[in-house]
Amino acid sequence: MSASNSQYSTIEQIDEIYARVAQTWKSGVTRPLDYRRRQLLQLARMIQENKTLWEDAVLADLGKHRQECASTELGPTVHGALHAAENLEDWARPEKPKVDSWRQNWDATVYPVPKGTALLISPWNFPIVLTLLPLVGAIAAGCPVVIKPSELTPTVSALLARMIEQYLDPNAYVVIQGAIPETTKLLELRWAHILYTGSGRVGRLVAAAAAKHVTPVTLELGGKSPVIIAPDADLDLAARRVLFGKVQNSGQLCVTPDYVLVPTAIASDFKAAMLKAYASFFPINPLDAESQWSKIVNHAQYQRLMNLILTTKGTVIAGGVGDFRRRIATTIVSDVGLDDPLMEEELFGPILPIVEVEDVDAAISVVADRHSPLALYVFSNDETVKQKCLDRTNSGSLIFNDTVWQIVVHEMPFGGIGESGYGSYFSKNTFDVFTHRRSYCNMPAELEPFIGHRYPPYTDDSYKIMCANVNLPIPKN
Template structure:
């Protein structure tokens, strides 16, 4: 298996861009039958190469096979199958209801592909965060250049090898490289850019896109909090919070970043965390039998290790480290200005902040940048309404962590500091689609248009501005 990633040359980057642009202009990707065939091939790519896909992530991230196929291979296949089933319906023109006097205009919304799209995916979930956006682009009729993260060289090399074997190489391509290659690619004029990653690179992507007035989707993550209400099953809340945190050892944009728990139940919550920690890892997460992943590289390892070391809180669980791995670490007694609260942790560390009550927790969240997800454990309808009305987030998820990603029927995306734009299911198709409005005003309408032409008279003025005097409701 490859360990040194072969970067795409700068000349080849331009050649690939030109080739895909020519394909789009030819109209090859527009027929629904073509789109369905490519989606079928993408599903086959994942199904046929399950073992190789698992091996690549095991090499790059130390991720257990279970997590790779459960959280990426299977969902990508299911997402592709869903698109295959619905693409014809999604692509069908819409006939909106119109006012009676315009009923003869054939008013229509056509769903047309935006054009050649660029998808830049991150290292933490290199398959699903590459292919879920790509599925929508394919369904929309858009050619795609996929730029995987160079931080996972085995995964990136595998994608570059497999994609042309299964999909039309004239319409879909993988390019590999680092900052230089990415900067070059961002200099081209794209129809849409879809970026998943951190806010700093997200700002660079948005700036580059602005030069060409290119629409962008930014999935940026952020510090997703967990609020624990006093009326919930505290033991279950601890179990499910820990479960969300263990996914890819916390290297996940929707990972629970910190917990806000009322002081009255904080001891019980900590005890339950300890109980489930022991249940999940009878030895320690770093024990060979635990199948615990590793930080993607030494820079991220040192960053997370440093956050823990600088914290003024108390490590109550974990804290063990080896060369590239950090045990799942729970830190209690954390304050709002602690080192662990300065940036997205994006690693196996879970700070616990004690508050007086849920109202204080809600205020704490509302005063900070908008997270990608807000988790809460509560049975209270009143608390639910407070969360809806007094906080903001990309998504709001009650009584579980991580699994809200399975809800593909509703949009998923950031807001504010956590990004903008959304995808999932039909929403992904819409992201790469231009809704092109159409009207056809028949010549037979001409007698009704007589008053609009010069010379303007007082009579024409009164008739054509009658809408100004439409009655407005008093309240």
């Protein structure tokens, strides 16, 4: 089960697909709630009825263990589709805003309406869930969608193309396979919304292309998500939970812990706790032939990560080796300085630098002086520390005493800020991404005697009445 360049969509095919999906939007077929619900339930069936095929595809492309695939890719997708189908009426229900009494007969209403034909550009690291959860929101909102999955996971991309055509309305939901030329062509077209998940470098290109058509964009990027270990932390618990976050998909996760800031006074104890957790996680060598361990997505990324391990000025205390199957043992590096090569860019791999700082205040300063990350993890039960982190740092999410699993709380918006992206999604928030809140008023004719002062010619009386808000009383401080 593999994809080749021969399966890439041609420019002519992209034009035809775009025209077909755009015509579907114009026809209004995707708007009725019954249609949306059927598509959502079909999407859930698409995953559930082909569970082994999806696991096989992810295993082929990323070497990811079936448990990781089912728990982080398949399960959230099925749940997301069913949750959206169950809550569709509530999400799509028109809202009656509270208005001043003199405007209550204007029938002021806000209608959640679909924006139109959307483009999803999804990444390789979680190629199913980060493609299909945005699709769930777009379907729920009533938008037809063109999907461009990553060429770096060709097996999954080919399966997505085949399954979406089989299970969903092929005139409304289409996968386009390809690489840079095909993506460039897609970005030349006009969309109602673009949701992109990936690197900051490509995110800038997507935003620039979208700006030409004044297209709204959601950018889910990443960054160096730090961990702060406070003196009061349970170090054994912190070590297990930090290491858990780093080993998921071999660290190829946008919210993986990128580096750890730990006060010097507890650094030795924390490193001992990390090695203890490491030994419990890997009773056999993670690169053993029998070990089921995620591989790095391609040779270029593998070489980049191995070069970082070779050039760091820190001390490798665990891992540090790779194999011919592009697997890298989770690598813990101590004595890392802020000027180390490991601290320059997002690692996006199984390397965890430990940086010693004077105290928690110094750690907070390090975080505040850098680009806002997608996530900030802090291990502490000290309310003063919690408040300092809340007040003096910025991040997409702030999580205390765990890593990565904040994404399980689908009721909260997930997204970045600044360099880590803008816009957010998950659950109803994804529905909101693809929805325009359309304002509606119906102005009754019998209002005329009460609004006649707005018409010319203006007089002193009309000025006094129409400009009364200028003179509203202002409360004292």
